[in-house]
Amino acid sequence: MKSPKIVAAIATVFLVTVCLTAAPLQQAPVRGGGGQAPPAAPGGGAAAQAKTATGELAKVDVAKKELTIKGADNKDMVLVWSDATQITGVEGGAQGLSGKTGATLRVTYTERGGANMASRIEVQEKK
Numbered sequence: 001m002k003s004p005k006i007v008a009a010i011a012t013v014f015l016v017t018v019c020l021t022a023a024p025l026q027q028a029p030v031r032g033g034g035g036q037a038p039p040a041a042p043g044g045g046a047a048a049q050a051k052t053a054t055g056e057l058a059k060v061d062v063a064k065k066e067l068t069i070k071g072a073d074n075k076d077m078v079l080v081w082s083d084a085t086q087i088t089g090v091e092g093g094a095q096g097l098s099g100k101t102g103a104t105l106r107v108t109y110t111e112r113g114g115a116n117m118a119s120r121i122e123v124q125e126k127k
Helices: 004-025
Strands: 051-061 066-070 076-080 086-088 104-112 115-123
Touching: 051 076, 066 104
Parallel strands: 076 115, 086 115
Antiparallel strands: 051 066, 051 104, 066 076, 104 115
16 A cells, blocks of 8 residues: 555645646736726627727618728728617617718727627717
């Protein structure tokens, strides 16, 4: 029979190995500003870095929940929205966007799965 010291040493090595292997799998704590959690991305999932785009509304497809804006660089940018997306500056929500072609939009979005997911769409008043 093996000595109790050898069994204890093997058990200790096994325990340390398991702990060191599992440590990288643990998630680091989220550190938000001022103790606040970062905003949740629409549709659930992990929050991504929010970006802002401003441009002229070129096209709206309400059925696909998709809009295209033309930026100052004259390039088109396609964005999608969800039911959780806040739409301000227009009556009727997403339906109201379809009558605003040419209006200036300011869109807050995140890049997820190759798509630009809008969390906020603001129709800017003409100056």
